[in-house]
Amino acid sequence: MKKSIILVAFAMVTGSLSAQTLIFEEKGWAADTTLKRGENTYTHPYFTVYGMGDYFINQNFSIGGSIGFDFGLRHIREFGNRYAMGGAFSVDIASHRVADTDLGMFKTQDNLVKENLELTHLHLEYFNRFTFGKSGDRIGNFLDLGIRGYRTVGADVFAEYDPGRYTSTAEIRAKNVNFVYRWHYGLTARLGFNKFVVTGAMRLSESLKSNAPYLTGAELPKYSLGFQIGLHK
Amino acid sequence: MRKFSILFLVLFLSMNAMAQSWHWVYFTDKEGVSFNPLEYFHPKALERRAKEGLPLDHITDYPVSEVYIDAVSASVDSVSYSSRWFNALSVYAQPWQLEEVSKLPFVDRIEGMGGLKVSLSGMEVEPLVEDSDDILTHQTQTMGADRFWEPGIRGKGVRIAIFDAGFPDVDTHPAFEHLRENNQIKATYDFVQNGKKVYAHSAHGTMVLSCISGRYSTGKFMGLAQDAEFLLARTERGLLEPFSEEKNWLAALEWADKMGADIVNSSLGYTYHRYYPREMDGKTSLVSRAANMAFSKGILVINAAGNEGSDDWKVVGTPADAEKVISVGGIDPETHYHISFSSYGPTADGRMKPNLSAYGKTMVAKKKGEYGIANGTSFASPLVAGFAACAKQMAPNLTAEELKSELEASGSLFPFYDYAHGYGVPQSNYFFEGLVEGEPSFSWTLNDETITVSPKIITQREAQKEERYVYYHYENASGRLVSYGIYELDATGSFEVKIPPKGQVLRLHYLGYTEEISR
Numbered sequence: 159m160k161k162s163i164i165l166v167a168f169a170m171v172t173g174s175l176s177a178q179t180l181i182f183e184e185k186g187w188a189a190d191t192t193l194k195r196g197e198n199t200y201t202h203p204y205f206t207v208y209g210m211g212d213y214f215i216n217q218n219f220s221i222g223g224s225i226g227f228d229f230g231l232r233h234i235r236e237f238g239n240r241y242a243m244g245g246a247f248s249v250d251i252a253s254h255r256v257a258d259t260d261l262g263m264f265k266t267q268d269n270l271v272k273e274n275l276e277l278t279h280l281h282l283e284y285f286n287r288f289t290f291g292k293s294g295d296r297i298g299n300f301l302d303l304g305i306r307g308y309r310t311v312g313a314d315v316f317a318e319y320d321p322g323r324y325t326s327t328a329e330i331r332a333k334n335v336n337f338v339y340r341w342h343y344g345l346t347a348r349l350g351f352n353k354f355v356v357t358g359a360m361r362l363s364e365s366l367k368s369n370a371p372y373l374t375g376a377e378l379p380k381y382s383l384g385f386q387i388g389l390h391k
Numbered sequence: 392m393r394k395f396s397i398l399f400l401v402l403f404l405s406m407n408a409m410a411q412s413w414h415w416v417y418f419t420d421k422e423g424v425s426f427n428p429l430e431y432f433h434p435k436a437l438e439r440r441a442k443e444g445l446p447l448d449h450i451t452d453y454p455v456s457e458v459y460i461d462a463v464s465a466s467v468d469s470v471s472y473s474s475r476w477f478n479a480l481s482v483y484a485q486p487w488q489l490e491e492v493s494k495l496p497f498v499d500r501i502e503g504m505g506g507l508k509v510s511l512s513g514m515e516v517e518p519l520v521e522d523s524d525d526i527l528t529h530q531t532q533t534m535g536a537d538r539f540w541e542p543g544i545r546g547k548g549v550r551i552a553i554f555d556a557g558f559p560d561v562d563t564h565p566a567f568e569h570l571r572e573n574n575q576i577k578a579t580y581d582f583v584q585n586g587k588k589v590y591a592h593s594a595h596g597t598m599v600l601s602c603i604s605g606r607y608s609t610g611k612f613m614g615l616a617q618d619a620e621f622l623l624a625r626t627e628r629g630l631l632e633p634f635s636e637e638k639n640w641l642a643a644l645e646w647a648d649k650m651g652a653d654i655v656n657s658s659l660g661y662t663y664h665r666y667y668p669r670e671m672d673g674k675t676s677l678v679s680r681a682a683n684m685a686f687s688k689g690i691l692v693i694n695a696a697g698n699e700g701s702d703d704w705k706v707v708g709t710p711a712d713a714e715k716v717i718s719v720g721g722i723d724p725e726t727h728y729h730i731s732f733s734s735y736g737p738t739a740d741g742r743m744k745p746n747l748s749a750y751g752k753t754m755v756a757k758k759k760g761e762y763g764i765a766n767g768t769s770f771a772s773p774l775v776a777g778f779a780a781c782a783k784q785m786a787p788n789l790t791a792e793e794l795k796s797e798l799e800a801s802g803s804l805f806p807f808y809d810y811a812h813g814y815g816v817p818q819s820n821y822f823f824e825g826l827v828e829g830e831p832s833f834s835w836t837l838n839d840e841t842i843t844v845s846p847k848i849i850t851q852r853e854a855q856k857e858e859r860y861v862y863y864h865y866e867n868a869s870g871r872l873v874s875y876g877i878y879e880l881d882a883t884g885s886f887e888v889k890i891p892p893k894g895q896v897l898r899l900h901y902l903g904y905t906e907e908i909s910r
Contacts, residue, residue, distance in 0.1 A: 178861075178878045178879065178880055178881060178884060178885075178886035179878065179879045179881070180876055180877070180878055181726075181728070181860075181876075181877050181878070181879045182728055182729060182811070182876050182877040183874065183875075183876035183877075184735065184809070184810065184811055184874065184875055184876060185873070185874050186737070186810060186864075186865075186871055186872035186873045186874055186875065
């Protein structure tokens with residue numbers, strides 16, 4: 159019993175000894191060695207969802223709506239407060255909904271449910287960035303004006319049929335169709351508010367070859383408008 | 392063709408934006424320039440020079456040669472400010488034009504001005520809350536304001552210049568009625584738009600001024616220097632951040648010198664984009680060199696330490712890094728020690744910064760006749776500027792060097808210091824009683840590996856929060872702190888700290904008493 163009392167007393171004393179609280183602690187000079195320059199070059203990934211409106215392409219078929227996803231990496235170098243320049247590389251997957259007329263080549267069956275032209279591009283972009291407003295330690299507000307070139311690495315036509323009458327095959331995918339140009343170029347513009355960005359693009363090159371009579375004068379939408387999230391703070 | 396025109400335009404825009412930029416052209420001499428200090432300087436500036444023992448016509452006060460300015464102007468796109476102190480001209484030029492200018496025989500060197508990004512050291516403004524009155528009372532009383540005010544020391548005769556982004560409603564806000572009635576605002580200048588109208592734009596300057604000389608609606612003082620005179624300079628554009636702010640800051644400092652300022656409050660700082668933290672050495676940036684130059688002319692610059700304490704940058708910006716500047720960190724009204732966002736020292740060359748601290752959360756006067764609670768070292772800095780004005784009124788013959796030393800010695804922690812608080816919060820008592828050595832407030836015993844510190848106990852009921860703090864730091868042989876911190880004492884007991892390694896010194900500070908322990 160006596161030992162227990164001594165132990166309890168000891169515990170109380172040591173308890174009070176350690177009761178003082180370290181409420182603030184900092185390292186001195188050593189902390190500074192890990193610091194780097196404020197960012198005047200930086201790289202960040204981004205993700206874009208964009209759409210293209212209806213676009214009449216020729217008398218045979220039209221595009222009934224398009225959506226695309228773009229995932230890329232952007233590198234920026236600032237030259238002062240107001241101006242920066244940069245480059246970006248991205249993978250872009252776009253799906254164009256084809257709405258054929260009666261003469262359309264794509265419309266091979268009368269029970270066609272939907273038909274998409276699915277394109278995969280690799281983009282390379284150069285842009286000028288004009289920044290405005292305060293940014294603090296963030297990218298801040300900006301207007302980007304750029305040019306881009308891109309290579310179409312995948313061009314598939316995907317068709318889906320009503321399986322009611324054709325139970326054996328409901329979907330058909332024609333890979334790497336030959337009527338799509340592979341190299342393209344165009345202009346880009348972005349209005350950004352730190353990580354939230356409104357994007358626009360205009361294609362200046364032709365998109366579809368006229369290697370079949372029904373493709374004469376045909377074009378995919380030239381303009382796109384999208385929303386982008388920069389994956390950075 | 393049209394497509395290529397658009398592409399060409401995009402490329403042209405980018406090349407054009409890169410090619411032209413602002414530079415400083417430094418001249419070798421001031422050959423053939425005449426200068427009459429009695430015409431140029433305000434009598435207050437002459438008086439200051441006399442007190443400092445400075446010549447009235449130092450070569451750095453002479454204007455830049457008009458002949459040189461004309462010659463450079465003929466070779467560049469445009470010229471802007473010419474600095475007497477640095478014998479330099481700011482120019483906007485293409486690289487090939489600079490090449491031409493560099494060949495002129497009287498051109499010493501050319502330096503890029505850089506795209507400095509300013510950081511106003513104030514953060515969000517909150518509406519008044521329940522404890523706003525407590526904050527208002529303590530933002531001045533933690534410095535012992537009453538001790539100054541009771542004998543009527545309120546900064547009379549001391550001229551304070553404030554550099555900021557705008558002062559809207561200072562001409563109408565009730566908080567500044569006394570300044571208007573007594574004609575205490577002696578001059579204004581907008582260095583951004585080259586005019587005298589400063590009562591517009593960002594309200595940051597309005598809030599800063601209120602922390603020196605504002606009055607709350609109840610009549611309670613928001614800052615210490617109610618009777619000081621003011622020079623208000625707009626140097627920052629606010630939302631836009633052009634390349635010219637460094638130039639504006641220098642121009643405002645030369646103007647403040649001319650107009651007879653004793654003290655400058657600058658609640659802004661330059662950090663990332665153009666600088667590495669290792670360049671925060673007080674010598675690299677032009678604004679730091681300018682602040683040191685002002686000091687040599689008897690002007691004490693008081694600058695906010697910055698709000699990057701919890702960011703990657705972390706350390707004080709510039710000109711808070713300048714040796715002769717009093718850099719002011721923020722303390723939290725709730726905890727009474729370092730407020731999380733306040734930037735830390737030391738400078739890149741190992742000097743202690745900040746020098747002093749004050750409340751980093753204060754009541755301020757806002758636009759439209761309103762009041763609010765603002766966070767930022769922007770507001771700690773003017774509290775100390777107001778304090779400095781009172782100290783200067785008490786001892787008007789102090790030189791800038793002496794005033795700086797006295798202010799530091801008045802710090803609540805002095806001679807103890809650390810890189811979060813500097814010498815602590817300045818105390819008015821010092822200017823009445825001098826430095827009072829604190830009674831020994833703790834004892835210590837050496838163990839095998841630790842030191843047991845036994846502080847004098849003040850009961851929880853008696854003690855103010857800050858009276859329960861034991862500050863410590865470990866300083867290495869080269870005078871830099873290795874680590875530092877604060878223990879909060881409970882009602883009873885001792886605590887243990889590690890024995891300083893060989894070559895290091897442990898200092899403990901408690902209740903005004905500092906003791907040094909080493910092997």
